[in-house]
Amino acid sequence: MILVRLFPLFAALLTLFGVVPGAAAADDSRHILVLGRISDDPKTHYEQLKPLLDYVVPRMADVGIREGRVLMARDAQQMASYLRRGQVDWVTETAGTAMLLEEKGNARPLLLTERDGVSRYRTVFFVRHDSGLKALEDLRGRSVAFQNNASTSAYFLPAIELLHRKLSLSLLLSPMDKPTDKTVGYVFARSELNIGAWVHKRLVDAGTMNDIDWNNQARMPSSFRKDLEVIHITEPVPRALEMVRGDLDPKVQARLREVLIEAAGDPRAREALQYFFRTTRFMPIDDETRRVLDRIRIGVAQVRADVE
Numbered sequence: 001m002i003l004v005r006l007f008p009l010f011a012a013l014l015t016l017f018g019v020v021p022g023a024a025a026a027d028d029s030r031h032i033l034v035l036g037r038i039s040d041d042p043k044t045h046y047e048q049l050k051p052l053l054d055y056v057v058p059r060m061a062d063v064g065i066r067e068g069r070v071l072m073a074r075d076a077q078q079m080a081s082y083l084r085r086g087q088v089d090w091v092t093e094t095a096g097t098a099m100l101l102e103e104k105g106n107a108r109p110l111l112l113t114e115r116d117g118v119s120r121y122r123t124v125f126f127v128r129h130d131s132g133l134k135a136l137e138d139l140r141g142r143s144v145a146f147q148n149n150a151s152t153s154a155y156f157l158p159a160i161e162l163l164h165r166k167l168s169l170s171l172l173l174s175p176m177d178k179p180t181d182k183t184v185g186y187v188f189a190r191s192e193l194n195i196g197a198w199v200h201k202r203l204v205d206a207g208t209m210n211d212i213d214w215n216n217q218a219r220m221p222s223s224f225r226k227d228l229e230v231i232h233i234t235e236p237v238p239r240a241l242e243m244v245r246g247d248l249d250p251k252v253q254a255r256l257r258e259v260l261i262e263a264a265g266d267p268r269a270r271e272a273l274q275y276f277f278r279t280t281r282f283m284p285i286d287d288e289t290r291r292v293l294d295r296i297r298i299g300v301a302q303v304r305a306d307v308e
Contacts, residue, residue, distance in 0.1 A: 029086075031066045033057055033252070036088035038079050038097065038150065042072045049092075051272035052279075056259050063255045076150065080105030083245045090256065091243045092277070096156030098241040099297035100304075106246040110257055111282040112289060113240035119283060120236040121210040123157040126228045131205060136165055136232050142205035143172060143185040145195045149308070152296075153210035154195065157234050159186075159307055160299035169307045175203035192219035200224040206231075237292055242282060 035053050039045040049070050057068040071088050073079035076097050082088040083105035091101060092113065101107040112119055125144075127133045133142065139162070147154035162169060162184055170183040175198055179185025187204060189195045195207040196219070211233070213219040242260065244253055263269035264281035273279045285293075 030249075031064055033060065033065045033068045033256070034071050034087065034089045035068065036071045036073060036079055036082060036091045038074070038076060038091075038093070039072045040074070045072065046070050048275050048277060052263075052269075052276040055263065055269050055272045056256065059259045060252070060255050063249070063251045065252065065255075076100050076104070080107075083107050086245065086247065089245055089248050089252070092240060093243060094152035094240050095238045095293065095296050096152035096300050097150055098243050099293060099300050101243055103297060103301060107243040108246050109241050109285050109290075109293060110244045110253065111242040111260055112238050112285050113242055113277075113279055114281045114283060115239055116212075116278050117280050118212060119239055121153060121212050121239050122236050123153045123161070123208055123234040124211050124214050124230045125158060125161075125206055125208055125232040126199065126214070126230045127206045128199060128202065128227055129229050130227075133205060134231055136162060136167065138231075139184045139206055140167055141179060141181040141183070143175070143177075143179060143187065144206040144208065145175070145189040145198050145204045146186055146208055147192065147195060148188050148190060152237070153213075154192070154208050155188075156296070156300055156303060157237065158208040159303045160296070161232070161234055163299070163302055163306060192216075193221075196220045196224040196228070200227060235292075237296060238289060240277070241285075241293075 033053070033056070035049055037045050037049055053068040053070065057065055071082060073082055079088065079091060080101055083091070083101060090110075091107060093101065098107070098109065102109070125136065133139065144158070146158065149155055159169060168183045170179050170185050172179065172185040172187045175187050177185065177187070189198055189207075192209045192213045195209055198204045199207040209219070214230070244256065260282040261284070263273060
């Protein structure tokens with residue numbers, strides 16, 4: 001009797017933390033829209049994703065969608081597997097990981113995502129004023145701080161930029177470790193605040209982050225930035241993308257695209273969009289954006305092959 005009472009609670013917890021029951025893999029799954037997220041904090045991300053999913057699902061009844069679920073993955077490899085197996089229909093990601101999912105998971109870009117009114121950003125490389133470093137080529141034999149190996153603006157983009165300049169990258173054991181004279185050593189700092197602090201305290205020679213974070217007092221305090229200078233800025237890239245699995249029913253894709261584009265003009269979607277990583281609108285992907293994404297996809301593949 002106790003087990004019977006506990007089962008509904010157990011099933012709800014499985015869904016919350018990304019375990020979709022086997023029924024989702026059966027024929028009835030065609031009526032379920034699964035929104036995926038790569039996450040190290042499932043509870044927080046669930047609370048950010050679920051309101052928009054709840055807004056979208058009722059507006060897709062005409063293409064057979066009656067239910068929405070959230071499925072978390074621990075990393076890009078697991079999410080790619082979910083996409084290939086049809087367990088996830090829709091994923092929101094930054095451009096670097098999105099292109100990795102296109103390559104490994106047969107995902108397809110659906111829409112460009114604008115957050116806080118910004119649809120594109122750039123990566124900045126910065127150093128101390130007194131470092132003597134003036135260009136990326138000066139980083140050979142020096143160290144640079146990235147955020148983590150899933151970050152587009154603070155890992156993939158700067159790594160791609162360095163590789164394009166024929167600069168080899170080598171992983172350092174810690175900020176105190178030093179690279180050889182022939183490579184650029186890199187270390188993961190985990191947060192933008194740490195990246196700025198490590199450069200400011202001379203633990204590493206250079207840091208990287210996107211221009212939005214560079215201008216954010218909470219992530220780059222003025223007490224740090226007054227002693228720092230930017231030595232290189234990359235070309236702009238999409239800030240975020242909505243991706244769908246490649247074999248998703250075209251009618252479902254088309255309706256999802258329509259609902260998301262129209263959400264910006266619907267007052268009933270305002271709160272859900274705010275929860276959804278402060279999204280302000282979803283935008284069509286034009287030819288120039290597609291060309292930028294193709295370059296990122298090629299660059300990410302090179303990083304995976306030559307750096308990792």
